[in-house]
Amino acid sequence: MQPFELSLADAARAMAAKELSPVELTDSVLDRIGAVEARLQAYVGVAAESARSAAAKAERELAEGRSRGPLHGIPMGLKDLIDAEGMPTTASSRVREGHVAGRDSVVAARLSEAGAVLLGKTHTHEFAYGLTTPQTRNAWDHSRVAGGSSGGSAVAVAAGEATFALGTDTGGSIRVPAALNGVVGLKPTYDLVPRGGVTSLSWSLDHVGPLTRTVEDASLVLAALVGGAAAPDTGTPPEGDLTGLRVGVPRNYYFERVDPEVEEGVRRAIGRLQELGAELVEVEIPFTRYILPTQWGLMVPEASAYHERTLRSVPDLYAPDVRVLLEAGELVSAGDYLRAQRARTLMREAWAKLLGSVDVIAAPTVPMTAAEAGRESVEWADGTVEAVSESYVRLSAPANIAGVPALTLPVGQDDAGLPIGMQLMGRPHGEATVLRVGRAYEVATADTGRGVGAGRLAPIAA
Numbered sequence: 001m002q003p004f005e006l007s008l009a010d011a012a013r014a015m016a017a018k019e020l021s022p023v024e025l026t027d028s029v030l031d032r033i034g035a036v037e038a039r040l041q042a043y044v045g046v047a048a049e050s051a052r053s054a055a056a057k058a059e060r061e062l063a064e065g066r067s068r069g070p071l072h073g074i075p076m077g078l079k080d081l082i083d084a085e086g087m088p089t090t091a092s093s094r095v096r097e098g099h100v101a102g103r104d105s106v107v108a109a110r111l112s113e114a115g116a117v118l119l120g121k122t123h124t125h126e127f128a129y130g131l132t133t134p135q136t137r138n139a140w141d142h143s144r145v146a147g148g149s150s151g152g153s154a155v156a157v158a159a160g161e162a163t164f165a166l167g168t169d170t171g172g173s174i175r176v177p178a179a180l181n182g183v184v185g186l187k188p189t190y191d192l193v194p195r196g197g198v199t200s201l202s203w204s205l206d207h208v209g210p211l212t213r214t215v216e217d218a219s220l221v222l223a224a225l226v227g228g229a230a231a232p233d234t235g236t237p238p239e240g241d242l243t244g245l246r247v248g249v250p251r252n253y254y255f256e257r258v259d260p261e262v263e264e265g266v267r268r269a270i271g272r273l274q275e276l277g278a279e280l281v282e283v284e285i286p287f288t289r290y291i292l293p294t295q296w297g298l299m300v301p302e303a304s305a306y307h308e309r310t311l312r313s314v315p316d317l318y319a320p321d322v323r324v325l326l327e328a329g330e331l332v333s334a335g336d337y338l339r340a341q342r343a344r345t346l347m348r349e350a351w352a353k354l355l356g357s358v359d360v361i362a363a364p365t366v367p368m369t370a371a372e373a374g375r376e377s378v379e380w381a382d383g384t385v386e387a388v389s390e391s392y393v394r395l396s397a398p399a400n401i402a403g404v405p406a407l408t409l410p411v412g413q414d415d416a417g418l419p420i421g422m423q424l425m426g427r428p429h430g431e432a433t434v435l436r437v438g439r440a441y442e443v444a445t446a447d448t449g450r451g452v453g454a455g456r457l458a459p460i461a462a
Contacts, residue, residue: 003028022073072115105197122152139458145176151257172396179421190403243277286350297340304329365421
């Protein structure tokens with residue numbers, strides 16, 4: 001096994017045992033980037049020399065007995081919405097051409113303090129306003145979308161071009177690409193992870209979180225991101241049985257208009273949770289007819305307000321799909337926006353009541369695996385025609401509106417060999433429970449040979 005193939009936790013253990021050094025790991029990942037990046041386009045830019053310098057510093061510190069923790073010497077990527085001092089933050093847009101961050105974002109500073117090695121910036125759908133990341137190719141099938149908007153981060157982790165990465169999630173932008181590329185993605189509780197120095201899409205829905213190879217890795221990154229904030233234990237979740245935990249299984253919404261192979265894979269995974277001791281409880285998802293109207297009613301006007309000045313001064317620099325959404329947002333009335341805010345309040349109250357009866361809710365992350373690049377719509381068995389982007393946001397948006405933690409992890413493949421993701425949603429600040437359930441599944445199925453599994457890299461074709 002090459003160093004770039006190691007999970008974060010395994011790499012950290014190897015370094016602690018002096019079987020691997022930060023320089024060896026970083027060089028291995030940079031070599032991997034050199035081998036596959038031309039085909040995948042996960043990165044906006046790679047800062048190889050500064051990464052090697054940071055790895056050498058980390059190695060010297062470890063040699064002196066100064067360990068900063070499990071992230072010390074671990075190479076990672078940042079979504080190109082997240083400021084890192086002295087590096088461009090382009091948001092994958094011509095609008096930001098030439099922009100260089102004058103200081104670190106809070107999360108970049110915390111990862112630096114934890115000893116992580118920054119490799120570079122990963123692609124996003126322009127200003128995170130989309131669900132495909134068109135610049136980047138899916139790690140499992142280059143003819144399919146990477147998912148978005150954190151597509152570059154997901155592909156980098158799935159392909160071994162980063163040991164972990166950060167993304168942002170406004171309506172599913174961590175979880176969607178993570179599911180489509182067979183990696184783990186965590187959207188924490190709203191405002192648990194600071195957003196200072198992170199370019200906004202929709203300030204009341206935006207979250208920052210990790211994309212990793214395993215649930216164990218996600219817990220380690222989250223602990224560094226949270227820092228000294230008051231939050232439940234985010235250390236490595238306990239392994240073993242789930243006796244005493246109640247897992248909510250939606251009887252409505254989450255299994256409607258879902259590909260049969262995705263439904264089968266997720267229900268099989270839920271059955272595995274039951275085998276591990278969890279009690280399955282049928283639950284009713286509240287206010288389902290208002291989910292997408294509320295998501296769009298909040299996100300669209302907030303995004304347009306953020307871009308108001310540049311939309312007027314340099315409109316032609318935006319990609320057509322993003323520009324039309326920003327222009328549409330200027331037509332949303334104050335009354336409609338306030339109604340969306342009110343709907344969000346009611347939905348949060350209803351979700352709090354729902355999650356009072358179960359510990360987590362388990363459901364598909366997305367209703368279908370990665371779509372072919374350029375495909376605009378999907379027709380479901382009931383005759384409904386749905387835009388691909390709306391399909392991907394439909395099952396992930398509720399956790400953003402409710403502000404609850406949501407974890408996606410791979411639970412198998414469809415007949416085309418594409419990853420299937422299961423989503424676990426918990427109570428606000430219930431990250432420890434969500435991670436515990438995900439880790440228990442991960443450990444129990446690590447050697448089942450079902451294709452996509454904990455820490456398994458995508459088979460990058462030549």
